[in-house]
Amino acid sequence: MGIKSNKQQGRIYVSPLSIQGEIIVLSGSPVQTYDKQLREYSPDRTLTPLVIVPKVSAFDEKTVFGEMELTGVEWFEGAPRDKSANRIVEGEYYSISDGSGGVPKYALTIRKNTPPEKPVEYFGIAIFTDPRTNREVRCERSVKSYAHLYDNKAYSLRLKGDSVMVTDPLRLTDRSGYWDREIEPQLYTGTEPVDDEHAAYFWDILEDGAYRPVTPDDPGIVCHNGNGVYTRKLMYQAKYVTGASFRCRACEYAGSRPQAPTDGRLEKVIEVKTEMAVSLNCEIIQTKGFTLSDDMKQPSAYEVRIFDNRREYGIEYDDLFRITWKGQSAKPGEPEKVLATGGRTLEFIPADKGFPAGHIFQVWAEVGLLTGESLMGDEEGAVISSQIDGQTVFIATGPVYE
Incomplete structure (x- = not known):
């Protein structure tokens, strides 16, 4: 009687x-206005509901699949929590479309007004099938809902x-210059703006745990006019100011x-940072030297x-990577x-390269991400500057990678 070997499953790279x-x-609007005197919302979602639906497109290096047909959507009021404690279900304030009545399937209808002091972020987890592997894929997106008082x-x-x-340096259409932001x-x-x-x-800028006034000598920051008076707008150079917390205060006079x-309650804090998206990734592909002899003298390439x-x-x-x-x-x-x-x-x-003969080895790439440029400083760490035609000038010393 014959014999039969074990089975090996083939592998497919996707x-x-x-x-x-x-x-x-x-339909509707994620932004409302609440009139404190009339105690009314505009628009009032009990009369004009907010209707939202996720849209997902997909592609790979060979094929553009276009908009994907969803097989389900899970809706949440706020970021999804353990055991789906905040998952939205049919009720007084919410309904999920079954595709009838001209409303797309899985669309969420919201009849709940958003209090000015409690903005809400609605999360939708769209589910579809990867046509290449027939596996389920889940895509999470969100939309913010808030009300102006x-x-x-x-x-x-x-x-x-x-x-x-x-x-994000990768999103800049022009990476020359200083990456000015305002x-x-x-x-x-x-509802009326106060004229300038x-x-x-x-x-102010946060330094050592406390806010202190921004000065004309702060590198990469412009918020003073020719008389040294603060302007309404602040301009900063994101290539040098790669992480900071600004505080703006204001009053009418x-x-x-x-x-x-004159009114300490009127302030806004703005966080600024220069960084690439957390979804950025890398992988290496071997292109030569899949099999090497014991003497390790054949070329290997990646x-x-x-x-x-x-x-x-x-x-x-x-230029953005090291x-x-x-x-x-x-x-x-x-x-x-x-x-x-x-x-x-x-x-x-x-x-x-000194790899011992007869032993396998590993190769990998480490990619540093550009976050800006450093400025020349003195022995105590203070940034060095000089005056040219009445303007403060700083000297860049090179790129900074993380």
Whole structure:
């Protein structure tokens, strides 16, 4: 009688799936206004509900799959918690479409007004099937819902933009220059902006755990006019100011400009940072030397790919990366060693790099990410500056990688 061997399962390599997802507003508005005197919302979601639905597209390095057909959506009020404690279910305030009535399937209808003091972020986990592997894929996206408080007797300080400003070098259309960014606050009385002639703004920066006034000597920050008076807008250079917390305070005045804010409640804190997306990743591919002889004298070659959940980044982005190639023999006691610095590709003869004959080895790439440039300082760490034509000038000493 014949014999039968064990079974080996074949392996299939599937390239990473890139996903683009967002929450689409079908009707209504995620932003409301609450009139404190009339105690009314506009729009009132009990009359004009907010309807949202996720949209997901996918592609890989070979195929653009386009918009994916969803097989399910899980909705949450706030970030998803353990055991789905805050998962949304059908009820007085929420309903989830079954696809009837002209409303897309899985769309969420919200009849709940958002209190001004309690903004809500709605999270949707869209579920679809990867057409290449027939496996379930889950994509989480969110949309914020909040209400402005309208009080025709109240002052307020608002920002044009987010209170957290992130500069991602990979998203810049022009990476030359200093990566100028602008923070623009506006003082309001009720719903009317206070004109700049009667509004005083004051800028501080967090240092050693406490805020202190921004000065004209602070590198990469401009918020003073020619007379040394604070301006409404603050400009900073994200290439040098890679992480900071600014505080803006403001007040209205008539006559002489005050030297300090007259209302300590009117302030906004803005966090700024320069960093690349947390989804950025890399992998290496071996292109030569899959099988080596014992003497380790055949060439071995590798290539590193850098990508995130949106796209792959070619060599035109190499000014943002510092690539270090390393390797280590499997022989006990052998340390890791630097094989090369720079370049997306590596080719070497293992024996020439000191790898012991007859032992396998590992190769990997470490990619440093550019976060900005450093400025020249003195022995005590203070930034060195000079005056040219009345302007303070600082000297950059080179890129900074993390």
